[in-house]
Amino acid sequence: MSENQTKSAYGLGRAARLNLAYEILTELAETSRPLDAILSSRFRHLQDALERRDRRDLEQRVRSVLLHYRRLLWWLKQVRLDINMRSMLLADMILNDDADIPQLEKLCNGAHNRMDMLRKEEIASLKRLLGKNINHPDMNEAMLAECPDWAAAGLKRIFGDNFAAEMRALSDKPTSDFRVNTLLASPADTAESLASQGFKVDATPLSPIGLRQSQPGGPILSETEAFRQGWLEVQDEGSQLVALMVGAKKGMQVVDFCAGAGGKTLALAAEMENSGHLVACDVHSKRLNRAKVRLKRAGVVNAERRQLENTFDKWVKKSRGKFDRVLIDAPCSGTGTWRRNPDSKWSKDETDLTELVQLQKEILDSASRLVKSGGRLIYATCSLLPEENEDQIERFLSSNTAFKRLSAQDVWQERLATDYPAKDPNYLRLSPYLNGCDGFFAAILERE
């Protein structure tokens, strides 16, 4: 940090940004709200005071603490600093930003909208961090990889020797991907329209309907003409590929069992060319309400939204055996999206994972009843843990002999006819390290 940098050209000064980062981290620690929800409400409140670069800087500050979380905790214990977000933030600035004590004292001066002044004991402990590397030989593999204990065994089982590399990629900056709504426009027309307004995109490497922002800057997406026209939606390439693996076609009867705010429903409607019948279910009415607006904007007319009372809602029993395709985009631990939501690593534990696995099992048992003979059940998660994926499917198949697993590689060839991008031909597993998109898993089962 140079003297000049403290005089920020941004809307907020450096010390005020640091204080704001501290408030955001404290809110994160004290509430169950996810980071993106906290950031967007803060950004809305401070709309006029914050410039784009302020937001970027703030996000980076907060992300840095979350991406180095386990190692920072280790260091705080070594130098006997209180375990709280203030200490984490200050330690992060020393260990990862080469800040020194005078610089921190300047930023933490106790003035209005500034962090409290450094205390004597705090300075003594922080001094012990000067010149230290964030990594230490006494740290174990999971700690060095910033992997929480509740996920470490599963991820090591699935990644083997690639564990460290996969974990590094799960901490990388995420890409900004969009799915083109082929009901209204082609990827080429959409890319051209965006470029004419200074919003630069490239085609995504794997999804034929995806675009990826290639340069920062340009207008805010929601202010582009292409977005206003409903030509594109924000959706990670991995999520697009899962929707394509459903193999939904014109005229089919399709269920999106865990539709949420409709990300995959929109993709399925486009695959079905707005024909046949698509039922978007979820137990959360608020999420389904958000889907309503998106479906309208995208010009979707073949979709019905259905709120389920619970996993075993009566409608499922009444509709058994009626659908060609049933997608379960199951609630999961989200380990595949850690690069987007690093906070979710530290807000979950072993018990959450056990509960999720049980819920996924029940959803599989219930929703599978909807599949007609010869129809397909597609089970997907944005997690990379085998407990939520392969183990779940193998358990299901062992007690549901009417279903057989299709080769994910064959299904990929059927729909995409390009090189299969995953290692296991049985299951599609995408990861940031191997594929550059968020981590996703998909299994395709057929009712015989």
Ligand SMILES: C[S@@+](CC[C@H](N)C(=O)[O-])C[C@H]1O[C@@H](n2cnc3c(N)ncnc32)[C@H](O)[C@@H]1O
């Ligand atoms: C991974 S999210 C779905 C994301 C969505 N498909 C998309 O692409 O935007 C999982 C969804 O499952 C829903 N869910 C949770 N429990 C459920 C249940 N028992 N039955 C149906 N949906 C459930 C959650 O409300 C959440 O919206």
